[in-house]
Amino acid sequence: MKKEIKEKMMILSSIVAIAFSWCMNRFLLAVISLVTVFLCISLCNVCRKHESLWLFVLSGIATIPTNLQISLIATEYFSYLWGDAVVFKLAYFPLAYSILLSVEEILLGIVGRVLWKNQEPV
Amino acid sequence: MQRSIDMLKFMKVMNEVSVMRYPIFSNWIIYKKIPDNDVYVVKDCVLKKKFVISGEKMRFAKKLDGKTNPYSIKGKRSREEIRNLIEELDHLGVIRTDRGVISRGMGGYIRTLVRTRNTRGKRIVSELLNFLLVLLFVPVLIGGIYVYLNADYVRYSDLSVIEQILHRYSSIFIWVFYILAVICGGAIHELCHGIACRAYGGRVFEYGFMLEVQPGFYTLMDDSSVKSRLKKIQILSAGVEGNILFAGCLLMLTGLFPGIQSFMFVAAVTNVVMTIVNMMAMKSTDGYKILMLLIGMDETEDLEKAKDVLRNNRKRRQMLADDGLYGYAKLTAFYMIVWLQRVFPMLILLEVIAWIGAFL
Numbered sequence: 001m002k003k004e005i006k007e008k009m010m011i012l013s014s015i016v017a018i019a020f021s022w023c024m025n026r027f028l029l030a031v032i033s034l035v036t037v038f039l040c041i042s043l044c045n046v047c048r049k050h051e052s053l054w055l056f057v058l059s060g061i062a063t064i065p066t067n068l069q070i071s072l073i074a075t076e077y078f079s080y081l082w083g084d085a086v087v088f089k090l091a092y093f094p095l096a097y098s099i100l101l102s103v104e105e106i107l108l109g110i111v112g113r114v115l116w117k118n119q120e121p122v
Numbered sequence: 123m124q125r126s127i128d129m130l131k132f133m134k135v136m137n138e139v140s141v142m143r144y145p146i147f148s149n150w151i152i153y154k155k156i157p158d159n160d161v162y163v164v165k166d167c168v169l170k171k172k173f174v175i176s177g178e179k180m181r182f183a184k185k186l187d188g189k190t191n192p193y194s195i196k197g198k199r200s201r202e203e204i205r206n207l208i209e210e211l212d213h214l215g216v217i218r219t220d221r222g223v224i225s226r227g228m229g230g231y232i233r234t235l236v237r238t239r240n241t242r243g244k245r246i247v248s249e250l251l252n253f254l255l256v257l258l259f260v261p262v263l264i265g266g267i268y269v270y271l272n273a274d275y276v277r278y279s280d281l282s283v284i285e286q287i288l289h290r291y292s293s294i295f296i297w298v299f300y301i302l303a304v305i306c307g308g309a310i311h312e313l314c315h316g317i318a319c320r321a322y323g324g325r326v327f328e329y330g331f332m333l334e335v336q337p338g339f340y341t342l343m344d345d346s347s348v349k350s351r352l353k354k355i356q357i358l359s360a361g362v363e364g365n366i367l368f369a370g371c372l373l374m375l376t377g378l379f380p381g382i383q384s385f386m387f388v389a390a391v392t393n394v395v396m397t398i399v400n401m402m403a404m405k406s407t408d409g410y411k412i413l414m415l416l417i418g419m420d421e422t423e424d425l426e427k428a429k430d431v432l433r434n435n436r437k438r439r440q441m442l443a444d445d446g447l448y449g450y451a452k453l454t455a456f457y458m459i460v461w462l463q464r465v466f467p468m469l470i471l472l473e474v475i476a477w478i479g480a481f482l
Contacts, residue, residue: 007447046447052417057454082476091468098465101458102403102413109416113351121418122452 007044014040018062037062051116052109059108071096145208145219146188149237150327166215167325167344183216230334237328245320252321259367266373273380285381296388303389307365307396312339314364318357319343355415358408362397369393403462428456
């Protein structure tokens with residue numbers, strides 16, 4: 001039981017660290033926190049053989065503050081380019097967010113696959 | 123004059139390659155004769171099915187090259203028997219009777235443009251091109267951006283007459299450059315998939331054009347012999363790498379012809395947008411396929427499973443009860459994947475609005 005709680009805490013700590021660092025507007029710290037996600041995946045037993053799945057989930061959650069902030073900036077830029085009607089703005093935001101999320105997940109996923117070669121299918 | 127004759131020759135060859143007057147032996151069929159028996163084991167690389175066919179039928183099918191009238195092939199068969207044999211071979215997929223145009227229902231069509239063979243020479247060339255693609259796509263884009271930003275200081279070619287014409291009818295030529303960029307970008311995208319697939323030992327069967335909700339190009343290939351996951355990812359991402367390389371080349375051309383900088387910029391941005399849209403994790407894009415490959419999920423089955431699990435509370439609870447923390451991770455991944463699919467209608471909406479806005 002204790003071991004399970006320890007693992008849960010480890011998984012949560014990486015998410016909290018990256019979210020906190022971005023909210024505190026520390027870009028470099030956010031990058032370092034991203035490394036902690038990799039570290040926690042390699043240390044937790046529950047992640048073993050399914051590292052890519054955990055990387056997808058953890059980095060997806062951990063990058064929420066980053067992506068929200070960048071998406072807001074992108075929305076303003078899109079509005080400047082293609083019009084700033086409210087309907088457009090409602091469409092720009094999820095679009096920018098999903099572009100960011102997809103690209104991040106793919107790049108991190110490739111790094112994950114290079115690091116952990118032997119994995120089982122989900 | 124010489125050029126026009128060459129062009130005519132080229133058109134004739136293309137016509138022979140793409141338009142089949144008579145049935146043709148499918149080039150995505152691999153066959154092997156069983157020793158001591160007059161039968162062949164046939165593998166359909168597209169539909170991924172295997173079957174056995176008699177030697178007599180196989181010999182007849184192999185004679186069909188699109189130019190030979192099947193009824194003129196010597197043998198003891200009557201016209202009726204030949205008709206039945208063609209129907210049977212077509213049903214099995216050993217031959218094609220579609221003349222290069224296939225209807226996909228709901229008004230969708232695909233059209234064969236080039237049928238290719240997988241030779242050793244082509245594989246070596248593909249390996250080289252794939253290596254250059256991986257090596258150059260980022261430096262060329264960076265170089266292109268640099269040249270675009272410093273276009274006035276880089277070499278200048280005097281194209282004043284052409285520039286005057288282009289700028290006089292700029293609203294028309296912007297559209298011309300946009301459409302050309304979409305067509306060339308699409309063609310390069312598919313060609314790069316083919317090159318990467320062949321470089322890693324896969325088979326490429328044909329390149330073609332498809333007319334569906336959005337018109338585009340396609341590559342028919344079989345990468346099942348490629349076992350490495352990272353190589354498969356490179357095959358999938360070769361298309362966007364090609365688009366980035368093309369965008370970089372267009373931006374570099376702005377240094378050579380600064381007068382038509384704005385037109386080249388439109389064409390380059392179009393290719394970058396194509397890259398971004400292709401990397402989004404929506405069903406049927408390269409980004410989605412890469413992501414599913416990275417996570418270790420099946421691109422069709424697991425999406426349906428995810429939708430089914432999210433609709434059904436009992437299944438969700440069962441999954442969590444069975445797998446604990448791993449179940450939570452799986453469920454969250456399902457939510458994320460299904461959420462990413464929701465963006466597709468918004469993208470279509472924005473595209474329609476952009477097109478209407480451009481015409482108004």
